[in-house]
Amino acid sequence: MKQRTIAKSVEIVGIGLHKGVPVKMKLEPLEEDAGIIFYRVDAGITIPLCIENVVDTKMATVIGKDGIVISTIEHLLSAVYAYGIDNLRVVIDNDEVPVLDGSSSGYCMLIEEAGIKELNKSKKAIKVKKEVEITTEDGKRVTLKPSNRIIYDFQIAFDHPSIGEQNFHFDYSINEYKENISRARTFGFLHEVQYLRSIGLAQGGSMENAIVLDQSKVLNPEGLRFDDEFVRHKILDAIGDMALLGYTMVGEYDAVAGSHHLNHLLTKELYKDASNYEIIDLEEASEEAEVFELAYSKVEV
Structure with missing residues (x-):
């Protein structure tokens, strides 16, 4: 299996969720081994996507460098990650990725408009070898577990009649992502929105x-x-946050009331010990490559 980029550049204009200002964003193809790179055209600053460049995780995942930030990257990254894009340049003229409709379905359409191009070098993935976990005193938990598949499990509980307890199990494929994850929107409570605006x-x-x-x-x-759109969106966010690993993850992500902050701590915890993971070459790892081939083969882009 080979690395992927997009076949052509595509542009989109939208507004940022938090600043509410217009943002112009362009996705551009990149060569092998370039990774995912953000570029603030208005500031002339390049910010590679990596754990070390995460500067805030309170309300969204935010990366930054030299005082220049790009916020709310998780929905875009969720779609990029789901489509197996390894190399991409994101050119943006403000400090926040467009929110679109609050889901990642618009980014799925954008990627499909661009098309996917296979490159010459083999694709690599990160395989979880040992269980790693982050827990909090109030019962929140995020975990990565070994598996030969790509699985996301999420559980939430809200004292609200429209939410309550929700669980969702996502066994990765592009088709399942498009149908069951990408359309789930972000959510908020009216009193929180009023406070955030203040x-x-x-x-x-x-x-x-x-x-x-x-x-x-x-x-x-x-x-x-x-009916369970809330927990599905939590999985959408988690997929985007796992993109900070720099490779598609082979393993099982399991969360109870997870968050951007806990996801960031989890990626850091995985990388703390080299025995926790293995970087695998999908030209050589036949079993894992088969998982990707099946997941990618269900949709033509």
Whole structure:
């Protein structure tokens, strides 16, 4: 199996969730072994996608360098990661990736518009060899476990009649991602949105790009896309956050009330000990390569 990039450059214009300002973003193909690179064209700063460049994880995953940041990268990265894109340049003229409709389905369409190009060098993946885990005193947990497949399990519980307890199991393929994960939107509570706006955040948030709830119900007139849309979006976010590993992960991600912050700590924990993981060449690792071939073969892009 070979590394992937996009076949041609594509552009999109949208608004940022937190600043609410227009953002122009362009995705460009890159050569083998280049990785995922962000470029702030307005500041002339290149920010490679890596754990070391994460500067904030409170409300979103934010990378930065020399005081220049790019925020809310997780939805774009979720789609890029799901489509197996190894090399890509993201050119952006502001400090936040466009939120689109609050899901990653728009980015899936953008990638399919660009097409996927296979490169000459073999694709590499990171295989989890030992279980690593981050836990908190209030019962939150994120875990990576060894597996020959790519699995995401997530559990949430909210004291809200529209959410309650939700679980979702995602066995990776592009087709399953498009149908069951990419369309799930980010969500927030009305009182939280009001507070965030008071401190200069969520300025671009609306019912056009998020599920908004009051104390008893979903306020969006169209309702939910899935009964369990909330936990599906948590998996969407987690897939984007795992892109910070720099390789597609072979293993099982399992979370109870996980977050961007815990996901960041988990990626750091995995890399703390070289015995926790193995970088595998998918030209040589036939069993793992078969998993990817099956996952990628179900959709033509």
